[in-house]
Amino acid sequence: MKIAHLRIHDVLGIEHLEFEAGAFNTIAGRNGQGKTSVLEAIKALCNGGEDATLLRKGAEAGEIVLVMDDGTELKRRITPKGSYSTVKEADGSQAGKPGARIKSLVDRISINPVEFLGADPKRRVDVLLDSLPIKADPARLAEMIAPMKVKYPEDAPALTQIDTIYKVIFDERTGTNRAIKEKDATINQLAATMPPEDASAPEGGIGELETQLAQLDSVKDTELTRIAEKLEGLRLASQGRVDEIQGEIDGLLQQVELKRTIINSERNAFAEISGKAGIQRQATIDTNSAQRKPLVERIAVIRANAEAVARAAQTADTIKVMRAEAATLLEDQEQQTAALTKLQAYKLELLKSLPIDGLSVEDGQILRHGVVFDRLNTQQKVEIAVEIAKLRAGELGVICVDGIELLDSDNFGAFRDRALESDLQLFVTRVTDGDFAMSAQG
Template sequence: MKIVKIKIKNLFGIKEYEADGRSIELTGKNGAGKTSVIDAIRYALTNKSDREYIVRNGETEGEILIETDNGIRIDRKPRTQQTDYKSVKHNGMEVGSPETFLKDIFTTLQLSPVEFMAMDKKQQNAIILDMIEYDWSLQTIKEWFGEIVPDINYEQNILQVLNDIQSEKGYYFMKRQDINRDARNKRAFIEEIAENIPEGYEAEKWEKASLNEIYTEIERIRKENETIDKALQLIENRNNKVRKFEADKEIAIAALDREFDTRANQIDRDIASLKAQIKALETERDGLADKKKDKLSVIENQYTAAVAKYDAEVEEYKEYVGKEKKSTLELSEKAAMVEKMKSHINEYHRMVNLQNEVEDLLAESADLTRKIEKARTLPGEILETATIPIKGLTVKDGVPLINGLPVSNLSDGEKLDLCIDVAIQKPNGLQIILIDGVEKLSTDLRTKLYEKCKSKGLQFIATRTTDDEDLTVVEL
């Protein structure tokens, strides 16, 4: 699509100007109106201007009219006393959303392509990558990575998006670093725990091991040993006990003898002094033998009962007398060992849980590595099918290369060629280039720039400051 008619009236410093679709160079001194022509065309296409006054001084209305060879007609009339007029038609029909329509037929660099050379490499790279045509959407990202990767500017071109995804400052890389660090820390904890757990530790066995049975057996043996000790003591002390019982009996008999002898003597004395009571006393004396016999019988019975009771107790423990006492040392050591093994159970389970967590972390890390590698390999796959509008363009690690070189390594001539290639990104769009201030370029570069535009079949309007008083139009 090319411009076939340009008409400017009362815009900026221009009173009236008309041109067809030929490529021209506008020359003259500063203030001659060279840049006003380019600014008017920019205004027609963008409805924007950096100038404070658009309508020519002294006028109330200006106009810029542009017609193309495919039926597009752009007519803008800025006004100072009423609302601006604008009309964008295609084949005689008004276009809906005219500003959006116009944005689709040109790129901003067409209006000032040399600006590309003054940009930093990051801006240049972003513009070049934006030129690569590849149909993708957020659903494409989901299919590639299983999710919409966070912290990514999806307004960028797909190659820059992939570069940001695989970047060392990207979400996946940083997350993988955190996961690997966490895995290393957990491994350190595992090693620390393992140092305190016996080799070949069987957690399930020691969880099921019963200390109650061991301690019950220890208590049974301890009580049996006490019983054996008591039986031996009872047997050994029996004779002593019996002798004690005999001594108690003899003492009681001796006491009884003394008691009754004393009484008999007293009676004799009483008989001698109390003859009147002789009969009663003699009767009492005659009965003393029977009373003594009865009490003696009680003493004998008490003795017999005490011996019998003690013999019964001895008999109860008799079965333990020949028994050998058992040692609880082995069981105590076993109980201590089981207790020690059980003390490791919680740490063992903690270690196992940490190991499982490490496995999960490593699997997640491996998945992130896979995604990072995919983001690194996808550009190559994309470039195999994508439409690449610049000859010799490749991409490595997210950086566009022209014939194997980054833009910053290109010569000035190569950069000029690239300027034009970058500016004309829409093959079906408006094929015109506006170049303001070509006097800043060397004669050789300026000539190469014009030849590049001609070789691509582009219309171009260039301005060059000279010492000429009047505006001169040079057809190229």
């Protein structure tokens, strides 16, 4: 269905306009002559609403009428208080819900692709993906990522579903790669602590060495006891002599000096013997310590070796477990990589079915032949916008393009020829040096 006749009366900057439309309709003229008003009138009728500001200043009522090539008539009447639409079907009957009937005929983006051109990248991608006539096979997606399971929006466009699954698995693989590196680093660190394979323990057992230590301590204790007992005996004998002499001193004052000399002699003799006994006792302790030291050191070595062997066995078990975990992680990594490869291939397969040559969606951006949309030239952007509008076009395949004057003459001609080859009807404004004029082709 196409617009065959257009009538606009007292709307925006247009007092009265009637036009027999073709496939490609050019609205040309200088700025301020009403070119955009024509497009806005068409869009206002197609988009619905009750915008009283569409009424031409000073007018009591305005009207927009689109007569289709099958006789269907869409009309919108505008007053200072608001506006309303009516639809007369091709058979002459009035549509009971004109707003719903008009909405069934059109898509807002298909009416104004310039909105697509000016949209932010995310909105632009959403419009594109919603427009693409491609669907993803849930069973095939599940098979690609098996045995993994990933939740994704089932009602989303195919490429969005694939990108969602891809990102989840990619993030999981990143975590798997990190875990593998950490496992390898830990295994290498643990392996470095293992004793060399040719390491041997000192000869002899701890029990034998401890017996020798006990024997040495027994000899030491016996000798120290003997010295102490002999010294005690000497002390008692000396004390007896001292007591005897002290008694004589009490009875024989005249012999005090002589007895004192004897007492001092006895004390000196005991002190000399005591000193020799201390030297002998220390020698016994030193001998014991010297004999104990190598035995204690050997026991310490044996115990350390036994502990090292136990730790090595435990480390070996830990390394074995970690290697098994690392092997599992490598299997997960292989599954994740295989799934990513399949998803990418599936995406490329679906992209090959796109009706727009070279168009793809990557990382939330629309690309054409690998070039980001915003970096394409104006002609390419408009072509893509028109093609997307064509995909979204409903029964009324009308496209309104404002600002096409950004294209030079050659590019405008190419754009017009391509549009005429399509099954769409275009209304295009273009700034020129001449007066307001409308022309139709096709």
